[in-house]
Amino acid sequence: MTTLTPVLSKHWDQADSFALETYRRNGGYEALRKALRMAPDDIVEMVKASGLRGRGGAGFPTGMKWGFLPKDNPNPRYLVVNADESEPGTCKDIPLMLANPQVLIEGVIIASYAINCNQAFIYVRGEVLHVVRRLQHAVAEARAAGLIGENILGSGFDLDIVVHTGAGAYICGEETALLDSLEGYRGQPRLKPPFPAVAGLYASPTVVNNVESIASVPGIVAEGAEWFSGMGTEKSKGFGFFSLSGHVVRPGQYEAPLGITLRELLDMAGGIRPGHRLKFWTPGGSSTPIFTDEHLDVPLDFESVGAAGSMLGTRALQIFDETTCVVRATLRWIEFYAHESCGKCTPCREGNYWMVQVLDRLEHGKGTEADLDKLLDICDNLLGRSFCALGDGAASPVMSSIKYFREEYIEHFTGGGCPFDPARATLWAEPTGGKGR
Amino acid sequence: MSTPIPGPQPRGERLGDDARARLEVDAKEIISRYPRRRSALLPLLHLVQSEQGYVSADGIDFCADQLGITAAEVTAVVTFYTMYKRRPVGEYHVGVCTNTLCAIMGGDQIFAELKEHLGVGNDETTADGKVTLEHLECNAACDFAPVVMVNWEFFDNQTPESAKKLVDDLRVGADVRPTRGPDSVCTWKQASRVLAGFPDGRAAEGVQAGEASLRGLRLARERGWRAPEAGAGDGGNTGKEAS
Numbered sequence: 001m002t003t004l005t006p007v008l009s010k011h012w013d014q015a016d017s018f019a020l021e022t023y024r025r026n027g028g029y030e031a032l033r034k035a036l037r038m039a040p041d042d043i044v045e046m047v048k049a050s051g052l053r054g055r056g057g058a059g060f061p062t063g064m065k066w067g068f069l070p071k072d073n074p075n076p077r078y079l080v081v082n083a084d085e086s087e088p089g090t091c092k093d094i095p096l097m098l099a100n101p102q103v104l105i106e107g108v109i110i111a112s113y114a115i116n117c118n119q120a121f122i123y124v125r126g127e128v129l130h131v132v133r134r135l136q137h138a139v140a141e142a143r144a145a146g147l148i149g150e151n152i153l154g155s156g157f158d159l160d161i162v163v164h165t166g167a168g169a170y171i172c173g174e175e176t177a178l179l180d181s182l183e184g185y186r187g188q189p190r191l192k193p194p195f196p197a198v199a200g201l202y203a204s205p206t207v208v209n210n211v212e213s214i215a216s217v218p219g220i221v222a223e224g225a226e227w228f229s230g231m232g233t234e235k236s237k238g239f240g241f242f243s244l245s246g247h248v249v250r251p252g253q254y255e256a257p258l259g260i261t262l263r264e265l266l267d268m269a270g271g272i273r274p275g276h277r278l279k280f281w282t283p284g285g286s287s288t289p290i291f292t293d294e295h296l297d298v299p300l301d302f303e304s305v306g307a308a309g310s311m312l313g314t315r316a317l318q319i320f321d322e323t324t325c326v327v328r329a330t331l332r333w334i335e336f337y338a339h340e341s342c343g344k345c346t347p348c349r350e351g352n353y354w355m356v357q358v359l360d361r362l363e364h365g366k367g368t369e370a371d372l373d374k375l376l377d378i379c380d381n382l383l384g385r386s387f388c389a390l391g392d393g394a395a396s397p398v399m400s401s402i403k404y405f406r407e408e409y410i411e412h413f414t415g416g417g418c419p420f421d422p423a424r425a426t427l428w429a430e431p432t433g434g435k436g437r
Numbered sequence: 438m439s440t441p442i443p444g445p446q447p448r449g450e451r452l453g454d455d456a457r458a459r460l461e462v463d464a465k466e467i468i469s470r471y472p473r474r475r476s477a478l479l480p481l482l483h484l485v486q487s488e489q490g491y492v493s494a495d496g497i498d499f500c501a502d503q504l505g506i507t508a509a510e511v512t513a514v515v516t517f518y519t520m521y522k523r524r525p526v527g528e529y530h531v532g533v534c535t536n537t538l539c540a541i542m543g544g545d546q547i548f549a550e551l552k553e554h555l556g557v558g559n560d561e562t563t564a565d566g567k568v569t570l571e572h573l574e575c576n577a578a579c580d581f582a583p584v585v586m587v588n589w590e591f592f593d594n595q596t597p598e599s600a601k602k603l604v605d606d607l608r609v610g611a612d613v614r615p616t617r618g619p620d621s622v623c624t625w626k627q628a629s630r631v632l633a634g635f636p637d638g639r640a641a642e643g644v645q646a647g648e649a650s651l652r653g654l655r656l657a658r659e660r661g662w663r664a665p666e667a668g669a670g671d672g673g674n675t676g677k678e679a680s
Contacts, residue, residue, distance in 0.1 A: 003657070003660070003662040004653050004654075004656060004657040004660075004662045005657075005662070005663070005664035005665070006653065006654045006657050006662075006663070006664065007664045009650075009651075009653065009654045010654070010664075012645065012646045012650060012651055012654055013646070013651055013654055013655070013658075014645070015645060016641075016645065017645045017646070018640075018641075018645050019641070076472070085577045086574070086575060086577065087575070088536050088537060088538065088574070088575040088579075089538060089575070089579050090575075090577060090579070091577045091578055091579045091580055091581075093577070094577040094578065095646060095647070095650040098617060098645065098646065098650075099645045099646040099650065119472065125577070126483070126520050126589070126632050127520065127532075127573070127576055127586065127589050128576070128577065128589060128591075129588065129589035129590055129618070129628050129631060129632070130590060130591070130615070130617060130618040130619065130640075130643065132631060132632060133619075133631060133636065133637070133639060133640040134640050136631075136634070136636045136640065137636065137640030137641065140636070162470050162471070163634065164476075164479070164480070164634075165479070165480065165483065165632045165633075165634070166479065166518070166520075167479050167482065167483070167518035167519070167520040167521055167632075168518050168519035168520035168521075169517060169518050169519065170574065181479065182476060183473070183475060183476055184475035184476050184477065184478035184479065184504070184514065185475075185478075185514060186513060186514055186517040187517065187518075202472065202473055222667075223667035224667050227665065227667040230665060231664070231665065239664065242653075243579065243580060244580065245538055245579035245580045245582060246538055246541070246542065246579070246582070250649075250652050251579075251580040251581075251582075251649055251652075252580045252648075252649035252650060252651070252652030252653060253580065253649065253650050253651075253652065253653050253654075254652070254653035254656075255653050255654070255657075256653075268653070268656055269652070286536075286537065316579070318537070318538045318579060320541065324541055328540075328541070329537045329541060332535070332536060332537040332540050333536075333537050336536055336537075336574050336575070339574065340574065342517075422541070422545060422546070423546070425541045425542070425543075426541075426542060426543035426546060426583075427542045427543050427582070427583060427594070427596070428543060428596050
């Protein structure tokens with residue numbers, strides 16, 4: 001049986017967990033002292049050896065990303081933290097930055113030292129005002145304590161950190177769109193290659209890492225690569241947040257080794273709400289193909305989830321019971337993608353627009369079976385045909401929901417409308433005998 | 438009969454000389470944070486929004502002047518990002534998440550009931566200028582669904598009743614306290630100033646974590662589950678225990 005392993009969330013129940021003093025009392029910034037005595041390349045090797053893979057969804061090895069920075073490029077190097085958490089279902093970085101922004105700051109300082117950069121940015125989405133306050137406060141406290149600035153802890157290493165707030169655009173979570181946004185432009189993805197490691201912010205060598213990835217670094221430095229790689233599975237090392245939301249008794253953040261299953265997590269979260277049963281779920285946000293109750297025992301690591309036809313993504317487990325209309329859920333997601341498509345690439349801009357039209361008539365009982373083929377055809381023209389993965393993400397819920405719930409789509413037009421009562425799915429719905437609709 | 442020709446976006450309010458002088462000082466500070474001036478554009482737009490409540494034509498010109506770029510270049514950016522408003526916003530911006538998870542958990546019903554209760558549509562403001570209602574995309578609080586944001590502060594686990602009381606309180610000026618946020622809600626303009634990078638000194642107010650954020654930790658404490666200790670060797674917990 002897998003157990004929870006609180007590391008990043010270990011001190012979140014202390015009232016001032018966000019304060020520098022509390023963080024230090026709990027052993028914070030010891031990893032930085034240790035890191036500053038190490039050679040920068042040794043830290044990169046340590047992070048590589050830990051097996052840490054990006055926690056922002058794609059799962060690219062973090063240490064390898066750091067190692068890609070060209071040695072001979074004379075331009076300044078930059079570290080940019082992607083704190084633009086916006087993938088539907090994903091809600092781990094926001095509570096982390098609210099409860100313990102200092103672990104992120106310590107990670108930023110260590111990572112900057114490791115890659116030899118003197119200017120870091122934290123790009124945080126703007127719609128989370130109190131998180132912005134906590135980050136600003138954390139940077140100010142760290143600066144006042146000599147942890148940021150010139151000659152940090154007498155090491156000769158200088159670093160400045162700027163908290164930069166976005167302005168409401170999902171696409172800025174894509175790393176090259178984020179860089180364009182940080183440069184003061186519309187957030188539109190760039191063609192890769194060149195990757196940010198070679199030509200990132202201001203066309204300089206840049207590392208872009210997710211909040212949770214960077215926050216995992218102090219632990220690795222303090223406890224060692226083997227400590228980290230001792231958790232998780234062979235190719236998906238370590239721990240991470242599993243964020244349960246929706247029709248579960250106790251939604252929330254569950255920090256566990258990669259490879260835990262939804263069955264185990266549901267058991268910890270009190271199960272599906274009483275009188276109901278699991279219908280479908282996302283393993284890692286709305287851009288990852290949905291799973292059903294067939295997939296309760298799939299180990300939630302990168303390889304196993306991939307082999308079962310989806311992606312681990314951000315471990316954003318959105319749980320829906322049998323009162324939920326899958327057509328309505330999919331329509332709403334596609335409305336989101338249509339709204340957030342930056343418009344640069346035609347397949348994504350047009351494909352999402354048309355999928356909304358088709359899904360809307362299906363949901364309202366006015367579709368036909370040909371519409372299902374039309375949707376799949378649009379997905380075929382979306383997948384892999386744009387600069388970034390936003391369009392690919394949009395195809396995920398459409399294709400997977402048709403795959404698992406084709407009959408339910410058909411029922412909508414044979415029955416002349418949606419057979420579900422939305423009131424039954426709400427948080428305040430009266431418990432029922434589990435009849436479903 | 439002539440049909441009216443659609444004109445350009447109204448200029449909006451003028452930015453007075455006093456305000457401009459004040460903002461220039463702030464703008465200098467913002468620009469100094471970045472290796473390249475243009476990176477200051479997003480915070481500068483939050484700054485002009487903190488002065489006027491929205492981004493007026495004068496606000497756009499101001500940003501363009503500070504950065505040495507054209508008003509057209511600034512406008513292209515303003516219109517890309519949903520947090521920048523081109524028309525005045527109420528004192529309180531009330532956002533209801535209607536992305537899939539919140540919608541299904543009741544966000545759709547909350548949004549519908551608020552529209553009726555306030556007598557406004559999406560992206561419209563009540564006649565008293567107090568509340569602007571808008572539906573939002575995912576705000577990264579899914580474990581607290583359904584979520585309502587007021588001036589970008591979290592109001593978790595809402596119901597139609599709690600949301601209606603919330604907007605009523607906002608309109609009469611009664612105390613309103615976010616679930617995870619400071620002790621009270623600041624105004625839309627004040628919020629924009631924080632987003633521009635000028636702290637309001639309220640970071641230490643409010644809870645460090647909401648209930649849902651703590652559920653895994655509490656369960657681990659209850660069951661004696663811990664992450665392994667470094668160098669614990671074979672006897673260390675690796676996140677597995679015998680069934």
